[in-house]
Amino acid sequence: MHLCYGPTQNPLNSSPNLPSFLTTFSSFFFSQYQDPFDDRIIPNFLLICSNPSHFPVSDPKRSIEMASNGNGNAIGKGNGVPAGRNGLSKIQTQKRQSGIRPDDGAATVKAQTIDELHSLQKKKSAPTTPLDGVQGAFATLTEEERHKQQLQSISASLASLTRETGPKLVRGDPARQSETPRVSHAPDHHFAPTFSASDSSLKFTHVLYNLSPAELYEQAIKYEKGSFITSSGALATLSGAKTGRSPKDKRVVRDDTTEDELWWGKGSPNIEMDEHTFLVNRERAVDYLNSLDKVFVNDQFLNWDPENRIKVRIVSARAYHSLFMHNMCIRPTPEELENFGTPDFTIYNAGQFPCNRYTHYMTSSTSIDLNLGRREMVILGTQYAGEMKKGLFGVMHYLMPMRQILSLHSGCNMGKDGDVALFFGLSGTGKTTLSTDHNRYLIGDDEHCWSDKGVSNIEGGCYAKCIDLSREKEPDIWNAIKFGTVLENVVFDEHTREVDYLDKSVTENTRAAYPIEYIPNAKIPCVGPHPKNVILLACDAFGVLPPVSKLNLAQTMYHFISGYTALVAGTEEGVKEPRATFSACFGAAFIMLHPTKYAAMLASKMEKHGATGWLVNTGWSGGSYGAGSRMKLAYTRKIIDAIHSGKLLNANYKKTEVFGLEIPTEVEGVPSDILDPVNTWSNKKAYKETLLKLGGLFKSNFEVFMNHKIGKDDKLTEEIVAAGPNF
Ligand SMILES: Nc1ncnc2c1ncn2[C@@H]1O[C@H](COP(=O)(O)OP(=O)(O)OP(=O)(O)O)[C@@H](O)[C@H]1O
Ligand SMILES: O=C([O-])CC(=O)C(=O)O
Ligand SMILES: [Ca+2]
Numbered sequence: 001m002h003l004c005y006g007p008t009q010n011p012l013n014s015s016p017n018l019p020s021f022l023t024t025f026s027s028f029f030f031s032q033y034q035d036p037f038d039d040r041i042i043p044n045f046l047l048i049c050s051n052p053s054h055f056p057v058s059d060p061k062r063s064i065e066m067a068s069n070g071n072g073n074a075i076g077k078g079n080g081v082p083a084g085r086n087g088l089s090k091i092q093t094q095k096r097q098s099g100i101r102p103d104d105g106a107a108t109v110k111a112q113t114i115d116e117l118h119s120l121q122k123k124k125s126a127p128t129t130p131l132d133g134v135q136g137a138f139a140t141l142t143e144e145e146r147h148k149q150q151l152q153s154i155s156a157s158l159a160s161l162t163r164e165t166g167p168k169l170v171r172g173d174p175a176r177q178s179e180t181p182r183v184s185h186a187p188d189h190h191f192a193p194t195f196s197a198s199d200s201s202l203k204f205t206h207v208l209y210n211l212s213p214a215e216l217y218e219q220a221i222k223y224e225k226g227s228f229i230t231s232s233g234a235l236a237t238l239s240g241a242k243t244g245r246s247p248k249d250k251r252v253v254r255d256d257t258t259e260d261e262l263w264w265g266k267g268s269p270n271i272e273m274d275e276h277t278f279l280v281n282r283e284r285a286v287d288y289l290n291s292l293d294k295v296f297v298n299d300q301f302l303n304w305d306p307e308n309r310i311k312v313r314i315v316s317a318r319a320y321h322s323l324f325m326h327n328m329c330i331r332p333t334p335e336e337l338e339n340f341g342t343p344d345f346t347i348y349n350a351g352q353f354p355c356n357r358y359t360h361y362m363t364s365s366t367s368i369d370l371n372l373g374r375r376e377m378v379i380l381g382t383q384y385a386g387e388m389k390k391g392l393f394g395v396m397h398y399l400m401p402m403r404q405i406l407s408l409h410s411g412c413n414m415g416k417d418g419d420v421a422l423f424f425g426l427s428g429t430g431k432t433t434l435s436t437d438h439n440r441y442l443i444g445d446d447e448h449c450w451s452d453k454g455v456s457n458i459e460g461g462c463y464a465k466c467i468d469l470s471r472e473k474e475p476d477i478w479n480a481i482k483f484g485t486v487l488e489n490v491v492f493d494e495h496t497r498e499v500d501y502l503d504k505s506v507t508e509n510t511r512a513a514y515p516i517e518y519i520p521n522a523k524i525p526c527v528g529p530h531p532k533n534v535i536l537l538a539c540d541a542f543g544v545l546p547p548v549s550k551l552n553l554a555q556t557m558y559h560f561i562s563g564y565t566a567l568v569a570g571t572e573e574g575v576k577e578p579r580a581t582f583s584a585c586f587g588a589a590f591i592m593l594h595p596t597k598y599a600a601m602l603a604s605k606m607e608k609h610g611a612t613g614w615l616v617n618t619g620w621s622g623g624s625y626g627a628g629s630r631m632k633l634a635y636t637r638k639i640i641d642a643i644h645s646g647k648l649l650n651a652n653y654k655k656t657e658v659f660g661l662e663i664p665t666e667v668e669g670v671p672s673d674i675l676d677p678v679n680t681w682s683n684k685k686a687y688k689e690t691l692l693k694l695g696g697l698f699k700s701n702f703e704v705f706m707n708h709k710i711g712k713d714d715k716l717t718e719e720i721v722a723a724g725p726n727f
């Protein structure tokens, strides 16, 4: 069985009450409007279907008729076998025409040998089976020719740039001897070694192309230490020495184009490297991958907006990496895979192999290198899978603004009335937790685009923190941790394989990566109309920001550019406890252009579509980290509910000192006294000091943005600067 798009109905015909903005979208976006909004929403267009041409599930010729042991059947009685002396059956010495004869004679296995029996167990299926009546570029190709083209494309990807021949690739698992190597070179040169040939070009590298989760499980369990099936069916893996991203080891090639286009210098995440050094690292990664017996190749998509879809290829050495990206990127249908062609962007993940510290620009044995001109990324010295996901996010932060589309480090969901909310926030502030809301459709948990048509998710999966995860507080995430899900760095019982989500022995940054359709009310395709609410999440370790404040546009921009939070331990290497951080656009580690470019786009989109900004503190209450405690998730959810329902928009507000934030006096389901943080601190003097201290941190952080214009004139810039803390 596989997922495919089923017939779509036009909701605009059957739902006359839909808001008018929906008419700006293609109708297929909203075919789930027919579904009653109960607690199990299954979008119409995501149907599980089985195509009889791929999946002959009921083919009697192929089914294995399992022979029972015949315990109840007296041998030689009424089963056609002639009885011999003493009533015992004669030993059959002649091979029967119909195959192995089971003891009871009732059922016959069609195989002649054990090997044949085993070969009956597996049916050919997509993506290796050609479709009936295929259309598209490859329609006239035979299966073999298609494989050859695919291998040539992969061979070209893996080619060294300094040697004449590409690697010798062969499709399939090296463990299966029956597969005779079919060579594919790019370019297809002579066989005999030349001056430029190396030993690695004489051997075969097997390509495991777009394997299914089941196949990847087997590869992981057989070959990767630390891979286990947990009691819920998820695959537990270890990411090795790195259990979080390494932003200090990220490098971006600075060439004539990127020199002018990208943001460089103080505050920028883009640490430069030159083209030559990139090629040195690329060669290192490619040589490492080619030296292996097998590599995994994933061809997938980014961005659910069909007009702005990006084709990505991920070449990696671990089943863990392949399954992670299978879950996190958009999974092509067999038809789409067949017409995939050449990728727009390629990742070479040689994470098990270090970079050479004597290479220019390298400051450690880890290097994550982005070359926009070559459309390539190289990963050396870290196996943390999040590098791939966030590396591609960086690419989108470059490509999308070029098309006037805003890329966002945000979660996104939609209510039954089509009201969309964005959840911005740094790592660990609650994007995944709060966008995964049982009463709303999930569009995505981490990376989105906002175009003229509305929002679209960049990814095909979610990446949830799972430290302290509880079934009761986060039921949808809990239930998504099942077969197919990658569980990183969790600790489990040796025997029962029950995961202990409280255990931080490996890391605090334990993670689950699952396909978005594992969330029952996922909105497939993951697109929606223009946002109504823009929620900025901050996990304030100082405990002085209110649980919720309503922002005007200038304040929204001020806080968006500031990107404040207390970084929660673990997601970035070396952070052991929460500490105040400012990260422009709530994602400075991923942006490629100056923050004001994204801010100006956000301001104009929010203004145009009348979106309301909110600041929600999911961090400390009743004191700073150490004295107070983390805001109860149940209260934050009530606050978010009140934002979605529109109730909070019309509440009574008062203004706070220093930050000048509008805070409501009441929110349904939340104790009123916590709404103004001053009430929750027993030491009022300490509160005021802490408030001023945080205000000072905001001010000094914002200094670098003071002389940057946001938008067309100075008006907005002045308003934004004035919207910060005042004392
Ligand atoms: N009041 C609260 N609001 C939101 N999350 C909370 C709250 N209290 C505790 N948490 C916990 O904080 C964590 C939020 O992590 P989440 O995965 O949502 O982060 P994220 O913003 O998606 O980060 P990333 O970008 O790294 O994926 C979860 O483990 C959640 O259980
Ligand atoms: O990238 C990661 O490792 C996890 C994540 O979503 C983030 O840090 O924003
Ligand atoms: Ca997340």
Ligand SMILES: [Mn+2]
Binding pocket: 409, 427, 446
């Ligand atoms: Mn994230």
